[in-house]
Amino acid sequence: MQVSKRQFLKGVGALLAGVSVYGATRTPQANSLLQPEKESELKYAMVHDENACIGCNACVQACREVNHIPEDVTRVKIERKGPFGEYPDQSYRFSRVSCQHCEAAPCVRVCPTGAAYIDKETGIVAVNSDRCVGCQYCIAACPYQVRYIHPETRTADKCDFCQQSRLAQGLQPACVEACPTKALTFGNLKDPESDLVKLLKTRPSYRAKVDLGTRPKLFHIQTIDGEIML
Template identity: 50%
Template sequence: MKLSRRHFLAGGAACAAIPVVTIATTGSEAEPQKENLALVFDQTKCIGCEACSEACREANNVPEGVSRLNIVREGPLGEGDDKHYRFDRQSCVHCETAPCVSVCPTGACIRDEKGVVDVVANKCVGCQYCIAACPYRVRYVDPVTKAVDKCDLCRKTRLKEGRAPACVEACPTKAVVFGDLNDPNSEIVQVLRAKQTYRDKVALGTKPKLYKVPHGKGKVI
């Protein structure tokens, strides 16, 4: 499916309600790469400590004033003993059909052999087409390098060392699960088979790979 810049700029402004789905299968016969890396964020386990954000910043030398990963707090909700908060994760979702890759004029935006969407900084000219095209609004211009940056699943740091992303290792409640969707025995596949999950803005056809286990109280919007 070829995605035009105009299609995504228009589609990002008119998104339907997020569907809640159950994942029972993995991968695709058309999937070319040996690995297809993804994340599950469990809203029922997140306590809003932001250890993930701090670990991400330290591992990837993210400058002050910008962030690859944000935890959004909603609440308090409910009353009395039922008072609670909801937490959501905002970061790159590593689309299988990534609009940023389609619109980049220099080839700086890539999707590698493991399915990780990344930015090659020395190819980025700062045109910000990818920022405009991204319907998830998770990209920014690095104030130091002046190149566009975002979550790359620690591709150039932790993954290069054979480790999980910093956010996964830092989470005290194990709210973040990382793994290969093409491996039927991986932890992430087992979680997706066992739990109800949803993905943001699936109607746009981006095929995002950040799955979320919805909070047990209240509806997913």
């Protein structure tokens, strides 16, 4: 069936009119999508002073009790290395191993359900257990090997800076409060007046595996002479 030029132009006009109306009704939403989200004023991080740490594991136990972590898994552990030197001038070195709360978290990128995510308000790398299917992709992707499958919930778990248990109440993470030597400092990287930022400005620090581009937010003040002399 042939269409006359007049009919064709009439049809195109109606189509363009419809597009214009649609565009007009969609403009406010489209503009809102183009507007950048307000950036949060929080970016939580932690510093572990290896010179102050004595390897007592008070932080490990406090985390276990507050967050109800079963005995055969852990959100945080303190690795002991040594002894260094010769008796009687020997020392040990202690390092914290836990979630780094990476700004470019590999675990988040590989999660197929969105269970692993970065909280926009705090920068904390968190886990939505309701969405976790226990596929263990995040465990395989984490270069720090700090995730595990919770033996009771069968979902991925790790340190979340006590986001659900203590931060929600305006309290410091359990490990920070429990440390007898104040080896842990927790705070907001975006607050220049926070104890954490002041500490990072005055003491040399390092972060693990920064060459991977993960941008971790767990800082370490490196051991100088060791903590325990035998």
